[in-house]
Every structure is written in structure tokens, then in C-alpha cells.
Amino acid sequence: MDAILESGLVRRPNGRVAIIGAGASGLTAAAAFVVGAPDLKEVALFEKSDKLLHLQQGSDRYLHPHLYDWPAVGSLDFDARLPILNWAAGTAGEVASQILTQFEEIKSNAKGLNVLTQREVASVDPQGDVGCRLSVVAAPSESAVVYDAVIIAVGYGYEREIVGENKSYWVPSPLIGALQPKSTLFISGNGDGGLVDFTMAAFNRMTHTHITQFITGYPDLESTRKALLDIEKAAWAATEDQFDVFEQYRSLPLPNGLLLNVLDLLRPNCEVWLHTREPKLFRRDTAVLNRFAAFLAIIADERTNRGLIRYRLGSEPTVSPETISIGQERVSPTHRFLRFGAESKKNMEPFKSLANAAPRPPSASSFRPATPKLNKSATQRFGSNSRIEDVRIVVITTLDREYELFLKHFEGSVARTIHVEDTAIDIVENDDIAEPIGLVRLGEAGSLAAGVAAARVLEVFDPGMVVNIGFAAGVDPQTQRLGDLIVADRITAVAIGEKVDSTAKTANVRSSLVVSIEANWHDWPLGETIGGAKRGVSFGTIVSVDKVLAKQEQVQALLSRDRRTVGIDMESYGIAAALFDRETQFLMVRGIADFADGAKADIATKESAMEGAVRLFGEALRRDLLPPRSGTLDKASARAHDYTVKLDRTEVLNGTANTYFQVSTNRALSEFEYRNSIIEKIASKFSLDRLRSLCIAMNVDFERLNGKTRGEKAASLLYHVEHDLGVSARDLDWVATRFRSSD
Incomplete structure (x- = not known):
């Protein structure tokens, strides 16, 4: 529909369009014309049956928007994420109900949409360059109208051999x-x-x-x-x-x-x-x-x-x-x-001459079936209330080398690039992943640049997760190796002078994802360090500094402040600040390229560090541990001013975000430990079946919790009840204890 409107085949304003068939395709076409071209004089929808979506109504067959994408990453997303007539996985009857509800809403606000049921179209008759007429059985007045364009959306038709006991696929089985x-x-x-x-x-x-x-x-x-x-x-x-x-x-x-x-x-x-x-x-x-x-x-x-x-x-x-x-x-x-297939030739018989005159499309069996992606033009035309790009995960890198190595080890290709002021956001696709990710390279180090880029990302997308991947400095050569990994559960911003500043700001980034990774990474294929040792992962505090460190005394000073410190970087605090007061989760995973001792990392060390970080990120993706979108922002305004984001750069580090980060380290740590103890308790005391029963009792959809293991499910449950249901960690602990005592 976007291509038809873009090409000028339909007059604007006052054009007329006819659509034959009110199945899913016909309804979507009608809705698209109404939403994308509200100045049309008429959009006429003809349906032979007395019902719209008559095959699917009442059917218990299962429909999933990404069924054909499995086992690719993202294929378990229940949401079709369409800008119009969106739907989520369910029975065909449930899906039909979702679509019809939205269609009726569009219809109630459309002046030119005319739905005509129990109308059989016998033929489409071209009128030269003027347009087309329809031959509508027993409806001469409707047959007299000339339409700019006619959309034939009659579908495949009924199945062959539907006689006797052999019922249609769509009837209850x-x-x-x-x-x-x-x-x-x-x-x-x-x-x-x-x-x-x-x-x-x-x-x-x-x-x-x-x-x-x-x-x-x-x-x-x-x-x-x-x-x-x-x-x-x-x-x-x-x-x-x-x-x-x-x-x-x-x-x-x-x-x-x-x-x-x-x-x-x-x-x-x-x-x-x-x-x-x-x-x-x-x-x-x-x-x-x-x-x-x-x-x-x-x-x-x-x-x-x-x-x-x-x-x-x-x-x-x-x-x-x-x-x-x-x-x-x-x-x-x-x-x-x-199941011998549909009688598609019989269904197309009234339009046979038109079909024969049209260019023959390639056979459907020539293409691997997969969920199609809307192009930018269609997304902008029809998606006034949707995101500019359908991106759940955004990755931020700092250096050009980090960016290049991410693309190499992620095996991704850049499909397109969005420019938000001076920040370039690449949309990266991978054959094994059903959804694209956003990728940003800062080009300069420091929390300010990272915070500005993260804020711009949030103006264009509504991500469930922002991931910071790159190199970092380790802090303990005795327990860490070059090429090992660091995952932050807390980020502390520290100013570096002749001595370490006594003041600091701390952000809690211990999300359900971090908890799941910490509980399960030992079994993941993360590869080996340059020395051939199995790659390790350290969890703890990342100190985000404002200058490059090259003295061991400075590193020791940082360790004396917080013995849980596992690494040093220069960007993570800025990203965490930009995410202040958002539901978007933050994952910081970096590979150790040096130990802040003045020695420069060679190419092989950097490659090893980045490979490990990308491997860990990829494993979290493959296990569907990453969260859904936050669902909190309306980005129509960003499109209205051509992706331009007005941002006061000082707000990133010096504005209201500071109230969030001025948190007692000891208090934050005790809260981390308490929440982790709840997750461990549930994971150790509940089988997956019993955990499913607990979810039913709490009216939580067990299947939509992230992860596969008990620990992953428990972490996701805690995150869900806290953020979506407003239930505290202590309340969950009490409910779980009472539930188990009822066995």
C-alpha cells in the first residue's frame, strides 16, 4: 500500500480504491489506505461472506507472528509489532478478535471507508487509463463506480477435498x-x-x-x-x-x-x-x-x-x-x-485474465519463509504511534576498533543508518537473529559523549536494553587474565586527579539479566583467552573514570574504596545517567585489554577481549534472556522534527540524574544481596512446574518470563513483579514462602 501511494497510482485527494476480500490482507490494505491517505474519497471493501475474517473467527488454531523465524533469536516475541492492525500470538479466533477490534476503531474514525459484505465480485474490468470498474453480482450501482486502483486480496481460498469427515484446517480439531x-x-x-x-x-x-x-x-x-x-x-x-x-x-x-x-x-x-x-x-x-x-x-x-x-x-x-x-x-x-493445499486457482478464476497478463512472480517455494520487515517509508507513513525503528536492543561502542570487532564477531551487517545530530546509529542485521539491533560508535571516550549518545538513542528507539560493549582495564592480574570478561552490577563515577577524588556517584545496574548471567555463564561457550585458558567472567563494580589511568597506585586507591571493583572504564556512568528514571535495562560487558599499568594492548589482545564480550552478549541473545521493550515512550515527536533531539548536555551528568546516583554503597550492596537471596531461594526450592503454578497463582504468564532455567525464570519473575506489578521483593518472598508451605 505504501508503494501504491508513493507511486501516485491513486489520486490525492479524492481518489477511490476498491479492495476485494476481507481476510487479513484485505483488512490490512483497507486500514493502510485509511491511515496513510485520509484524504481519499472512498476506500470500498468487498467481502463475499457475511463476516470479516470469517475463516479465523472462532478457530482454535495457533497463530504466532514469528513462527517462521524460529529458532532465530527474537522469534519468541509474541508481538507482531505492526504499525496498524497489530496482533499478538494466540488462537486464530483470538487474533481475529484483536484485528477486528482495531479495524472497527479505524472505521469509526474514517469518513471514506465503506465495508460491503455479502458482495460477490464477478470480475474487474479495466477502463483504460481512467481506472477500473467492478462487476458486482446483483449490485448495478456499485458496478458503475470507477476506482483508481483495485486490490485483489481474495487469499488462497478453501482447501481441496473438504468433504465428509475431512474438515477445514480452521474448524475445531x-x-x-x-x-x-x-x-x-x-x-x-x-x-x-x-x-x-x-x-x-x-x-x-x-x-x-x-x-x-x-x-x-x-x-x-x-x-x-x-x-x-x-x-x-x-x-x-x-x-x-x-x-x-x-x-x-x-x-x-x-x-x-x-x-x-x-x-x-x-x-x-x-x-x-x-x-x-x-x-x-x-x-x-x-x-x-x-x-x-x-x-x-x-x-x-x-x-x-x-x-x-x-x-x-x-x-x-x-x-x-x-x-x-x-x-x-x-x-x-x-x-x-x-491437507492437499488450497484451491487457489478456483479462487482466482474471476480474475484469471488479469492474473495471466501480469508478470509472473517467482514461486513461493523459491524463498525461505520469514517474517517480512517494514521498510522505513512504510513505517513512517503508517506508524504515527509506533517507534521509528523496531529495535529492542541497542549496543554502544566507544572506539572505531571496538565497533569493527563487534561487527566481525557478531557476524552482522549494517542495513541502514540513522543520523541524530552528530550521532550515527546503525541498524545491524544477522541471518541467525530475527530482529535487528541498533549499534552506536561514539568516536570519543568519556561519560559525557556516552551519555549524549544514549539519550539520543532513547529519542529514536524504545529499547528494552542498552548494552555497552568494548575494552576495559582489569584491576587484579592475579585473578584476572587478558581476554577475561567484566560485567557490571554497579557503576561508580570517580574524578581522577593527583589522587582519587573522595566523592563518587554510584548507579545500581544489577538487573534480572545480570543475575541470570552470573548464575549460568559457567556453561556458556565463551572461548579461551590468548593463553589458552577458559575465559572467566568477573561481576562487581565498574569504576568509570574521567582520565586514562596508567599508575598502579591509582588502581589500588580505587580498590581501597570498594573491594568489589572488577574493572575500569570511561563511559558506562554516562550511559547509566541517560537511563535514569527509565524502565530500560543496562548491561555493561567488557573484555579486559590491559591492567591500567601504562602498557598498551596489542591487536591480538584487543581482538580476544572483544571476541569474548560479543560471545557473552550473543549467548544472552540466544537464550532469550534480554528483556522486551520498556514500552514507556512515544517517539512521534522525534519523527516530526526529522530525528533532531534537543538535549542539554549538562543534564547528562549534572542534572536530576544525580539524585538517583547518590546512594549509599553499603545500603545498595545489602539490597543486592537480599534480592539475590530471594532468587536463589526460589530457584532452589521450586521446580519449573511448581514455579509455573506460583506464576498462575500470582496471575503472571510463566511462558513470557525470560530464560529457561529455574534461576533465570526466578530472576525474571522478581524483575517482572517489581517493575510491572508494583510488588516489592519482600512481598514476593512472603508469597513464595506461603505458597510453598501450602504444599
């Missing part, structure tokens, strides 16, 4: 309920619809939602997810007839116990068949998640010689009311689910 023992379930078709029905048949009374959540929430899947992405890349690099995805899955590394857990969930005493007339079981243009779920069911049955799941390839089935024949085999199914 009998597979959710109990079936008679020794039933035979036959599924034909290896598209996503067939794979979903097969997994629901194989798993015992589990919805697609439950199967998806079981797999995506399973612990220790990191190596499996990486292998799945590698297979996916190889599959799309080869021709489809030369690559067998199912056979490649046989070599996947699987977590201990996964197949046994799958076995426990399979449907007992029922025979399940999966058939495809294609030569290979899995197609590469289906969702990895659906394929992986089907694979787990098949392999769990196969490796235990259970013998209740069968699959057949390469033969056209012969279907009769009683039996289905595949080659020489004959099956008498109790339930059949024939």
Missing part, C-alpha cells in the same frame, strides 16, 4: 480431545497444515499452542537451535531435490532426556500415519518449528521401537469413503486429515 483406543489417524500432506495436524495426532491431546511452547521452552536447546539454523542455511543453498532435511535432522544434537519426555507425551494405543506424495518427507518452505516437532515425534517412536508412527513418501493416495490406498498398502483410518 477433534485431535484435541480423547480418541478411541486403537484409532488410526491418517494425515496426508507435508505443508505446514499437514505437519501441524500430524503433531497434534502424534502428541496426546495437546494443542499446537502446547506443542510449540513445550519445544521452544525446553531447556538446553542452544546447540540444537544452532544446528537447525545451519541445516536451514544448507537447505536453501542447495537445490531442493538434492537436500533431504529429514535425514539431516537425524544428526541433530539433542538435549539429554528430550526424546524420553517426548515419548511420555505421545498418544498411546493409536496408529498415526503421515503421508506425502513428494519424494522427501520435509519441505524446506515449511516452518522449522513444525518440522522439528514432527521429527521429534517420529524419532521418539522409532528409537524405542514403539511402532505406532509411520510415514510414507512418493505415492499418490487413492481415497475412498472407507479406505486410503498408498501403493500396495491399504489403510482404514478412523480419522483422516487430507
